[in-house]
Amino acid sequence: MGEKNHDIFQAISDPTRRKILKLLAGKELSVTAISEHFPMSRTAVSKHLRILSKSKAVIVEKVGRETRYQLQPGALYEVREWLSYFDQYWDNKLAILKHLVEKEEDAANDLTAFKHRMDQENNKR
Amino acid sequence: MGEKNHDIFQAISDPTRRKILKLLAGKELSVTAISEHFPMSRTAVSKHLRILSKSKAVIVEKVGRETRYQLQPGALYEVREWLSYFDQYWDNKLAILKHLVEKEEDAANDLTAFKHRMDQENNKR
């Protein structure tokens, strides 16, 4: 399986991996704990986790004899960024609007806050 | 190549296909026109187009002897939706900031542009 794969798009292209990411949302889980949710071998799940790890979508932490995986949502930023390019071409304006109203108002505020912090970061350099 | 593939995540996992989608943003293009942008055969590009078509990310229109492809951004909604699930875990602002810093100014500019679009959308309401 891909050893040099750092591509987040590739990482989330597999349904099993997408499911793993959702599983890890909020809680840190061990390999065995994760693999219990899937009808495949632990080893197979472990490989998926490696791929997710290479793409920085999760981070690894060794705790005793377990390997705990944790979600790192920041890696999804690249996808979000790519998607946003198409915002202007989105023909289904109602869909966008609905989305914005329901889910992205908070995000907008967060982004504003970021912008501020970014500016501060930039000024330091 | 995948004959029964309807998965938009799979469709956008390939960099060539992502580039094609950007190419098609705004303008309708023929197979030959599209393939001129890539270092591979026209046939290969044609296959990518079929995959994009199966995932509904583009629509086909026959015009005389050419086949014109057109972006259908609505297909990306599923991805957007999936991503939005992680919004709540994104409040790990340091992670995002880290990403931004790593990506330097470009990301910052993109963020600004994003913010702008958000404001515009919000003003419409």
Add this chain to the structure above:
DNA sequence: ATTTCATGAAACCTTTTGGTTTCGTAATAC
């Protein structure tokens, strides 16, 4: 009518992907 152009279908090839089973090893439990 003939040639040229735009394209898809088919056959083919190599690499990658997603899975398996087996085995080794380090940490914990007994």
Add this chain to the structure above:
DNA sequence: GTATTACGAAACCAAAAGGTTTCATGAAAT
């Protein structure tokens, strides 16, 4: 100390992905 647990590495495999070349066909141009 021995057994058990948690895991990864390795070898292997079938299928899918991504590309190629060749050929057939329909539309447009000459």
